[in-house]
Amino acid sequence: MTRSATPKLVGYAGLAAIGLLAALAARLPELVVVAGPFAVVVAVGLLLARRPDVEAAVTVDRERVIEGDDVLVDVRLEVEVGAERAEVLLELPPDLEAKGDNPVLLRLKDGERRELSYRLHCRRWGGFGVGRVYLRVHDAFGLLRHETELDERVPLKVYPREEELRALLRPTETQVFSGNHVARQRGEGIEFADLRPFAPGDRARRVNWRASARRGALWVNEHHPERNADVVVFLDSFAEARRADRSTLDATLRAAASLTGRYLTQKDRVGFVSFGGMLNWLLPSTGATQLYRIVDAMLDTQIVLSYAWKNVDVIPRRTLPPHALVIALTPLLDDRSAHALLDLRGRGFDMVVVEVSPLSFVPDPRSELDAVAARLWRLRREAVRGWFERAGVPVAVWDETDETSSFAEALEEVSAFRRHARLAPV
Amino acid sequence: MVAYAVAAGERLPQVVAGVGAAGALTAAFALVLRRPSVFAIGIVGVGAAYAVFLALRHGTVDTRAPFVAAAIFAAAETGFWSVEPLAARATGQATVRRTLLIAGSALLVALAGSMVLVISSGVSGGVALEAVGVAAAAGTAAVVAVVAARAGGSRPS
Numbered sequence: 001m002t003r004s005a006t007p008k009l010v011g012y013a014g015l016a017a018i019g020l021l022a023a024l025a026a027r028l029p030e031l032v033v034v035a036g037p038f039a040v041v042v043a044v045g046l047l048l049a050r051r052p053d054v055e056a057a058v059t060v061d062r063e064r065v066i067e068g069d070d071v072l073v074d075v076r077l078e079v080e081v082g083a084e085r086a087e088v089l090l091e092l093p094p095d096l097e098a099k100g101d102n103p104v105l106l107r108l109k110d111g112e113r114r115e116l117s118y119r120l121h122c123r124r125w126g127g128f129g130v131g132r133v134y135l136r137v138h139d140a141f142g143l144l145r146h147e148t149e150l151d152e153r154v155p156l157k158v159y160p161r162e163e164e165l166r167a168l169l170r171p172t173e174t175q176v177f178s179g180n181h182v183a184r185q186r187g188e189g190i191e192f193a194d195l196r197p198f199a200p201g202d203r204a205r206r207v208n209w210r211a212s213a214r215r216g217a218l219w220v221n222e223h224h225p226e227r228n229a230d231v232v233v234f235l236d237s238f239a240e241a242r243r244a245d246r247s248t249l250d251a252t253l254r255a256a257a258s259l260t261g262r263y264l265t266q267k268d269r270v271g272f273v274s275f276g277g278m279l280n281w282l283l284p285s286t287g288a289t290q291l292y293r294i295v296d297a298m299l300d301t302q303i304v305l306s307y308a309w310k311n312v313d314v315i316p317r318r319t320l321p322p323h324a325l326v327i328a329l330t331p332l333l334d335d336r337s338a339h340a341l342l343d344l345r346g347r348g349f350d351m352v353v354v355e356v357s358p359l360s361f362v363p364d365p366r367s368e369l370d371a372v373a374a375r376l377w378r379l380r381r382e383a384v385r386g387w388f389e390r391a392g393v394p395v396a397v398w399d400e401t402d403e404t405s406s407f408a409e410a411l412e413e414v415s416a417f418r419r420h421a422r423l424a425p426v
Numbered sequence: 427m428v429a430y431a432v433a434a435g436e437r438l439p440q441v442v443a444g445v446g447a448a449g450a451l452t453a454a455f456a457l458v459l460r461r462p463s464v465f466a467i468g469i470v471g472v473g474a475a476y477a478v479f480l481a482l483r484h485g486t487v488d489t490r491a492p493f494v495a496a497a498i499f500a501a502a503e504t505g506f507w508s509v510e511p512l513a514a515r516a517t518g519q520a521t522v523r524r525t526l527l528i529a530g531s532a533l534l535v536a537l538a539g540s541m542v543l544v545i546s547s548g549v550s551g552g553v554a555l556e557a558v559g560v561a562a563a564a565g566t567a568a569v570v571a572v573v574a575a576r577a578g579g580s581r582p583s
Contacts, residue, residue: 008506011466015502018470028480029546030491033539034473037499037531087514105514136513142506 001051001148009045009143012038045141053080054108056150058131063154067125067161067254070099075116075133082108084140088116091132095124095158095245108137123245125160125253127299129153159295160254163407165262169415171229172350173323179228180266189225196222230271230284230321231263233294234344236330236337237276240303241358248331248356251400253298255329255354255407260294271319272297275337277304281319312340312347320344326351331358338384345391352414353388354407357399394418430494437482446475453505460509469502487546492539500532 019035022028054077061072075090089103099119106114120130131153137146174183182191195211198218206220233256240249256272263270264286271284272294282290282297312320320326326349328341345351359378365371388395394417396410433439449471456465476494488494507524516524 006510007462007466008510011462011469011506012502014466015469015473019473022477026477026481028477029543030480030488030494031473031477032546033491033542034476034495034498036542037495037535037538038502085512085520087512089513101515103514105512105516105520107520138510142510 001146003051003144003146006138006143006145008141009042012042012143016042041141042143045139045143048141049139049144050081050083052083052086052108052135052137052146054078054082054086054135054137054148054150055080056133056135056152058133058152058154060130060154060156064157064159065122066159067122069122069158071120071122071156073118073120073130075118075131077108077112077114077116079108079110079112079114082110082112083137083146085138085142087134087136087138089134089136090116090118090130091134092120092130093126093128095122095126096128096130096156097121097123103134122156122158124250125158125299127296128156128158130156157296157299160250160257160298162258162261163254165258165411166408167412167415168259168262168266169325169327169352169411169418171231171323171325172418174227174229175269175323177228177267178226179268181227181229181268182224183227185225186222187225189223191224191226193222193224195219228266228286229263229268230324231259231268232271232273232284232320232324232326233259234326234328234330234341235272235274235276235298235301236328236332236334237274237278237280237301237303238306238334238337239276239331241331241333241361243361246361246401248333248358248361248400249301249303251398252329252331252356253301255356255398256298257295258407259327261291264288264291269321270294271321271324273315273319274298274301275310275315275340276301276334277306278302279310279314281316283316283318284321284324310336310340312343320349322348324349328353329356330354331356332381332384333358335384338387341393342387342391345388345393351393352418353393353395354410354414355385355395355397357397357402360399360401430490438478442475442479442482445478446472449473449475453501457505457508460511462506462509465505465509466502469498469505472501473498487543489543491543492536495539496532496536499535500528503528503531 016035016039019031020039023031023035057076057078059074059076065071073090075088077088084107086106086108087103088106090098092098092102097120099121102118104116108114131151133150133152135148135150138144170181172184174181182189186193195208196219198207198220202220208219208221211219235252235256237249240247242248260270260272267286269284269286270290272280272282274280274297280297280300282294285293326341326344328351330337330341330353332338332355341351341353362374365374385395394414396413397405398407398410399405449468451468452471453465453468456462456468476498480488507528
């Protein structure tokens with residue numbers, strides 16, 4: 001705890017000294033009457049000054065919340081030595097907003113236990129530590145100020161809210177474990193595939209009696225098995241477009257979290273790659289634990305400025321298993337991510353690109369030169385999209401701010417492209 | 427307070443008014459700019475106007491001095507309160523409590539001042555007594571300055 005004198009102490013000391021000396025010099029007892037109280041206040045204030053002794057404990061009603069939710073934070077103050085006026089400030093990151101007063105002004109009595117409740121509005125996703133309390137204590141005369149910092153931080157994870165999804169993208173290739181995707185291969189399953197002549201070893205239950213009667217020989221049904229798939233959510237974190245408290249990265253993370261949750265519920269293995277100034281990855285796996293792992297990893301995602309040229313070789317090989325569906329979420333602001341994705345496509349990965357449009361973040365051009373520059377930039381983006389389309393990678397544009405556009409529609413657009421293009425594995 | 431000194435003054439009221447106006451303006455300037463150190467100078471200026479008034483008048487002690495002291499004290503307290511760098515908003519209860527505390531203190535100052543005036547008017551001075559008074563005043567100022575200087579530096583506990 002640090003102690004410091006307030007300007008009032010210095011001012012009162014000066015007033016008292018000047019007044020008393022003037023009284024003596026001018027032989028005016030009235031000036032003693034005027035200056036004396038200031039001297040008395042300084043003397044008594046310093047004599048009665050005590051060092052406050054306050055302990056704090058912080059609890060949060062939930063450690064994991066969704067973006068936009070409210071969370072209750074309780075700060076319990078145990079006061080050994082109190083003070084006339086105490087300012088209590090709960091330090092909050094800019095993405096958490098206190099509903100109500102923060103800081104608060106209190107009178108702390110000796111031996112008192114005081115509980116302060118804060119309702120925090122989680123405006124943006126992220127991993128936070130909540131509970132650093134700053135205490136500034138003033139004595140009754142306002143002459144001395146004690147300040148201390150009580151660090152009782154507890155973790156608070158704010159997960160991105162989910163985007164609405166109607167249907168998921170179906171991977172071209174499935175894996176060997178059972179799941180919800182109808183495989184292209186034939187085997188044990190429910191979905192009818194074809195008819196073929198009976199072969200020794202076929203089960204009698206697979207005989208199609210109607211077709212056999214018509215053709216005069218035994219024919220059996222073939223089915224498509226239901227298999228799971230490997231999905232890798234690929235986040236481009238080289239650059240973002242930001243304005244006020246909105247950014248393309250926020251939308252990207254919300255979409256990624258929604259995709260991860262939905263694919264994991266249908267038994268798929270989901271992996272995660274954040275490709276940018278900082279590389280972050282998680283090997284594909286299944287289950288609710290993987291969902292938390294991925295979302296926690298997403299919370300660490302940040303835009304780190306880097307001029308280093310990076311390609312997909314820096315990504316660990318096992319992060320991108322063969323036949324995995326790679327869903328890339330990118331604002332297409334950095335050529336490095338576009339080149340990396342094209343490189344992946346060249347290596348045979350089934351890939352789709354959802355472009356999180358940064359156009360709504362661009363200010364209106366103020367001059368003709370600005371307008372030409374904006375047009376050139378848009379043309380350049382069209383060209384990048386063209387690279388993908390020529391490589392057989394569907395690109396859907398999703399503008400989060402456009403009410404007529406949704407992430408679900410962007411995925412449907414990609415699905416339609418894949419259906420009509422009849423993509424074959426490379 | 428300045429108005430009282432000007433109105434009750436017998437000689438050179440312009441000087442008293444000038445000194446008082448300078449002090450009041452300085453205090454007002456400090457309040458607007460929230461500068462506590464400048465506010466103290468303003469209060470010294472107002473006190474100086476009263477000192478000039480006292481120096482220019484003849485006769486016995488000013489019987490209204492306790493009220494002047496109470497007024498200056500209350501003005502100083504409320505002034506420093508208003509420029510206090512509080513980040514938190516005070517509750518109504520705290521405001522009322524502090525206002526009553528200042529009013530009570532001002533009353534106490536007036537009473538104590540009256541007592542000091544009564545006592546001082548009945549005691550005849552002498553060289554020894556004055557020397558003791560000078561030493562006490564200088565000592566008080568020195569002690570206060572030392573304590574203030576020590577308290578001014580941050581000290582980790």
